[in-house]
Amino acid sequence: METTAPNAPASIASLDELEAPPLSLGQLTWRRFRRHRMAIFGAVTLILMVLYAFGGALFFSEADANRIDTGARLQAPTQEHPMGTDTVGRDILARTIYGGQISILIGLTAMLVELLIGVTIGAMAGFFGGKLDSVLMRFTEAVLVIPQIFLLLVIAKYFAQTIPNIKLMGRTFSGSVVVIVFVIGITSWPYLARIVRSQFLSLKENDFILAARATGTSTREIILRHILPNSIAPIIVAGTLGVASAITLEAYISFLGMGVRPPTATWGNMLEGAYNYVESAWWLWFFPGLLIALIVLAINFLGDGLRDALDPHSRAA
């Protein structure tokens, strides 16, 4: 009994694989993903950070995050303010919580804008080919020729004229949040468009597309139901990594003073002007900077794991 025991699970497993219906993409992905230690670490860290930003709101109100107390400015971390206070005496802990919500939401929505533009342009260029393809690809190249940070600054400045605050779900947001999301989205899509285009170029030559055409499927159906689901893996990976780069970009432009305006806090605009306090108030830049670095690292790990799991062929390394 005891000698056969170690072998038993293996044989059962292999039997299972023979008998069980084929695994779906989701199941296959999960199998490969959970073996990826760094990806699991990334996913767990990410969940913790989302809990921090959204769960933290139960302990601090937004009024705490925006309360100015000039009597308590630039205080080092204490019992009362575990992460210290900023230049006008706001509590940094509370601001990292509310700033985190905005940073994460900016990352997600900017990624959606990027996906919308990138997938549409890439799909049209790849599917229809010809003149449309070359026009769209020239356009993509034109966007790629200017480094993104320069483009971001110019477009952010363009839209930076006084934008009213937005009231949503009982909270007031600076209108610049919407501008930043939009600006990051419209400058980030070219790489994604290229990926989607190359997917469409190769997929549209497949026999199942020919079959779909022969049975009279409309072009719209072919694109949305036959080709797009087959190219979903690289899109998911690019989207995941896109969230990380959107969060970083928001931080860059806020850091350079053209990002989200107060009173809305983001991890990025908490850093604005912080380099003037490198020596005197390290807590001012350390906590928001660390949170940005952590979330970007976590998302990159996750994206890397997803790439390996979803689309094992694409990986060069």
Added chain:
Amino acid sequence: MTRYIIRRLLQAIPLLLIISMTIFFLMDKMGDPLATMGGRKVTRKEDRERLARQLGLDKPLAVQYLYWLVGNDWTKTDMDGDGVAETPGKRKGVLRGDFGVSLVNRKPVTEVIGERLPNTLLLMLVAEAVVISAALLIGIYSALHQYTATDNTITAVTFIFYSMPVFFFALVTMYIFAVNFKKWGLPYLPTVGMFEPEVGQTPAQVAWHMILPVATLSFAFVAGYSRYIRSTMLETMGQDYVRTAKAKGLPRHQIVYIHALKNAALPIVTIIALDLPFLLGGAIVTERIFGWPGMGRLFLDHVSRSDTAVVMGILMMIAVAVIVFQIIADVLYAWLDPRIRYK
């Protein structure tokens, strides 16, 4: 090959035209350049009108763009506001090398950029040298010691550095090597500017002031490239010709550096050539933090004051650099790999 290069250069022309038009349009709607001119407010209405007329800002946007592109020395403008165009234009236009005059300090754009360009290039070239040598060392080392403890540590560290935002790295290194080293009485690194004003701009001073900015500019690229070099090296080390070289008893360094590295270098060279102009993008944040008087800071200062001429000059220069380096990358690729032919 020559035909290929010529064709690529010709293709770049419409690209540059589209880019310049778009940015020109964006810049026009961005703010009031007269409001920030020279730091003083132009409040009187007639002054504003006179200035706008003299600077050509009253013209329709398309005409302004045309003047920017081909100059206005072929036409006359109305300078004194009597409705009669009497003064011949002096601008030659970008196509003849005249980038116009900065609205902020009335200096020619080429001069404004020319003052800052060497500082940025110095930073970039040193950073690039650091990036290439460090990435090669780290990449080759970890490829040859795959899955050892050192390799795994390097993998973890490069991942962290790759994800770390530039400003956070800059602030942390400043805090350690400038603030705390000073506190501990160690020789500490300077954090602002290119040299101490009382000592002057000596090479030693500049080199000393360059350490932190160069580290900041290069760390993410070192992390990215060393991963890339590791994977291409691993790939070539598994090739048949490497096995043959091993089988015929070649010394290890010869296998690694001649047979493997030369082939692995191919994609690396391309990536470096493509990324080189983008170091400028990283330079924006770095120059701002370290008070380095380069192009990134110039760009920030002039964008915030809606100085179209300077911003256009900088962006067009970068766009041309990106396109030229794309072509160089292609040419290098074909030159290094004789199997590739361009038509």
